[in-house]
Amino acid sequence: MLQILNSEKENLISAKLSGKISKNDVEKIHSKIHDILENNDKVDFYFEMDDFDGYTLKGFWEDIKTDSAHISDYGKMAVVGEKKWQEWATxxxxxxxxxEVQYFEMAEKEKAMIWIKQ
Structure with missing residues (x-):
């Protein structure tokens, strides 16, 4: 499940990920990427993974397609997690x-948000 979080930075997509990410969740982010790119060169990401289990198969495929289309449009990425595999994936x-991609432990959420907004 994807929950979009409020962000004060114009080119930042901030989201909390939990459970499994579906195709619909990825499509929401893809739409936000397009909205940001209308006025900015790069899209930054803040992903907070709270009890995150990965993707559904369709969600994974949609994420690969989105990343392939926009990989050069991505700026900084802050990944906040709680599991070792999330750190390795980062x-x-x-x-x-x-x-520029950086992993933060859940206890470092505020530090991650400060870093991504710089």
């Missing part, structure tokens, strides 16, 4: 993109 994302 490191893999950092390796495969030119974006």
């Amino acid at each position: 490191k893999i994302t950092d390796f495969f993109t030119s974006s």
Whole structure:
């Protein structure tokens, strides 16, 4: 499930992820990416993973398509998580993109938000 969080930064998509992310959830983010790109060069992300279990199969496929279409449009990414696999996934994302990607523990949420807004 995807819950969009309020953000004061114009080019930031801020969301809380829990359970499994569906195709519909990814489509919501994709729509927000397009809205931001109308007025900005890059899209930044803040993802807070609270009891996050990954994607449905259709959600995963939709995410791959979205990332393929917009990978050069991504700026900074802050990933806040609670599990080791989330930290590893963040490191893999950092390796495969030119974006600046950083992982934060759940206790560092405020630090993550400060970093992404700089």
